[in-house]
Amino acid sequence: MNARSESVFDFSPWRAAAMILRYWYLLRSSWPRLLDLVYWPTVQMITWGFLQYYIMQNAGFFARAGGTFIGAVLLWDILFRGQLGFSISFMEEMWARNIGNLMMSPLRPAEFISALMVMSIVRLSLGLVPVTLLAIAFFGFNLYGLGLALAAFFVNLMLTSWAVGIFVSGLVLRNGLGAENLAWSIMFLFMPLTCVYYPVTTLPLWLQPVAWLLPPTYVFEGLRALLIQKEFRADLMLHALALNAAFFAAGVFGFVKLLQSARRHGSLIQSGE
Amino acid sequence: MPTVPPIAVERLVKIYKTIPAVDEISFALTRGSITGLLGGNGAGKTTTIAAIMGLTTPSSGRVSVLGAEMPRQRYRVLHRMNFESPYVAMPMRLTVRQNLTVFGMLYGVDDLKQRIAQLAEELDLVDLLDRAAGRLSDGQKTRVALAKALINMPEVLLLDEPTASLDPDTADWIRGSLERYRRRRNATLLIASHNMAEVERLCDRVIIMKCGRIEDDDTPARLLARYGRQTLEEVFLDVARGRGIQHEAAQ
Numbered sequence: 001m002n003a004r005s006e007s008v009f010d011f012s013p014w015r016a017a018a019m020i021l022r023y024w025y026l027l028r029s030s031w032p033r034l035l036d037l038v039y040w041p042t043v044q045m046i047t048w049g050f051l052q053y054y055i056m057q058n059a060g061f062f063a064r065a066g067g068t069f070i071g072a073v074l075l076w077d078i079l080f081r082g083q084l085g086f087s088i089s090f091m092e093e094m095w096a097r098n099i100g101n102l103m104m105s106p107l108r109p110a111e112f113i114s115a116l117m118v119m120s121i122v123r124l125s126l127g128l129v130p131v132t133l134l135a136i137a138f139f140g141f142n143l144y145g146l147g148l149a150l151a152a153f154f155v156n157l158m159l160t161s162w163a164v165g166i167f168v169s170g171l172v173l174r175n176g177l178g179a180e181n182l183a184w185s186i187m188f189l190f191m192p193l194t195c196v197y198y199p200v201t202t203l204p205l206w207l208q209p210v211a212w213l214l215p216p217t218y219v220f221e222g223l224r225a226l227l228i229q230k231e232f233r234a235d236l237m238l239h240a241l242a243l244n245a246a247f248f249a250a251g252v253f254g255f256v257k258l259l260q261s262a263r264r265h266g267s268l269i270q271s272g273e
Numbered sequence: 274m275p276t277v278p279p280i281a282v283e284r285l286v287k288i289y290k291t292i293p294a295v296d297e298i299s300f301a302l303t304r305g306s307i308t309g310l311l312g313g314n315g316a317g318k319t320t321t322i323a324a325i326m327g328l329t330t331p332s333s334g335r336v337s338v339l340g341a342e343m344p345r346q347r348y349r350v351l352h353r354m355n356f357e358s359p360y361v362a363m364p365m366r367l368t369v370r371q372n373l374t375v376f377g378m379l380y381g382v383d384d385l386k387q388r389i390a391q392l393a394e395e396l397d398l399v400d401l402l403d404r405a406a407g408r409l410s411d412g413q414k415t416r417v418a419l420a421k422a423l424i425n426m427p428e429v430l431l432l433d434e435p436t437a438s439l440d441p442d443t444a445d446w447i448r449g450s451l452e453r454y455r456r457r458r459n460a461t462l463l464i465a466s467h468n469m470a471e472v473e474r475l476c477d478r479v480i481i482m483k484c485g486r487i488e489d490d491d492t493p494a495r496l497l498a499r500y501g502r503q504t505l506e507e508v509f510l511d512v513a514r515g516r517g518i519q520h521e522a523a524q
Contacts, residue, residue, distance in 0.1 A: 010348070018378030022364065025375075029366040029405070092364070100361035101421070104326050105379045106351045260330075263344060266289055268328040269319060269360075 015107050019115030023089050037127035041077045045131050048073040049139040068227050070141040076196045079157045080187045085120035086165030087183035103268050117162050152237040153219050159244035160215045163251035170258030196220050215243040277340040279304050279429050279461035285334035287320050294320040296485035305459040309472035312482035318465040357422035358433035365407025369417050380425035392420040412443035432464045469506040481512050488512045
């Protein structure tokens, strides 16, 4: 047997790799799962792409701000699919009734969460890379043309998606699959508030402070600044990063507390509805 | 120096909201023993096993496995124990080999390929290794679940209804495998079961639970003698229907 450590805080890359391998085997075994990764992002990108194309032909402002809709759609998909990729991998364990096996194994929560984070990137890449290529082919919008700004947007959006994904996984662990719908819908609460398709100034004055509490708001404002004013707003990205650190810590704290509560209430024995 | 019991349960109480599932039970198992945990539905068997596995926190009392308090110190011992239950499943779309590889990695098994080959040989899984776990029969799934439970050669093995829904031939085969494993590894096994014949054949000690409490605890032979019965099923019915004490008095 390999040398083993005994604390909850220990981290074994080997065990995290075991979980990544498990999800990779699952993805490989099911073409509908792979198709699903690409299907919705493609449909959404094409719909918004044509809408933008139509608006550009009829409005001078949007003609100057080419790519704001498609760019926003693609960044929104990073946020939404990132969280979904995390949560679905977690729920695969609930659907397979495998969570008891994992909770009884030496797998630490941090290793489990790390594997889910890696899988959210893998799933996102499988789904979004083909869509970004289609956006170039259909609408001439090159997301990769955003350069280093794209990296800043990506890191911030992924951190938010993981923070939400971790917290939702805790809720499902504590409350069973009855809480599954949250995994699918929680990110849509962010959609109007994070101002994906319009500036924060569009919101009523009283709602704007709420929007500025959410890290993705800074990313979408940053995207518009880049595409319309041709300016990279590093200050917005740093604000987002600071808020994301707080969101991520809150997500992990919530997960640990919900896991403890699940142990107290016996939810790990009965992980159905 | 006193030997640490592989499993020790001391005044364990587990209350879900206001309902007591386990009500102040105590027992300790000796190394290399097979103990049967008997009881009707709702007797507290699954909660007891869950507390031993660290899946649920005791409301009061103490559970320790190989000297580690559960669930607080569980990471000290989880790699030395394992379990099998029909109420959890292996990921269905993964092949048997993929499942065993993942769990072998989680348990830090050295020379994993060889261990999988060895288990496949012992549990007659060689022809099933590259088939999806979800496409196996119940009997085959149980053998795969047993392979997962034995992948890390556990010193403590917990089994919840290990032969539920199996035909008599497969069930007998599984019991044989468990007996051989216990002998070879000197492992400690705790089996929750409704199958009295299984408990009679496998166990050198039987703990009978009812309404969250331990009603009786002895070797199968002494239980049969004390209740004046021929089979453990009759003993179980005596306990379940509250006839135990009367019969003992008559004896």
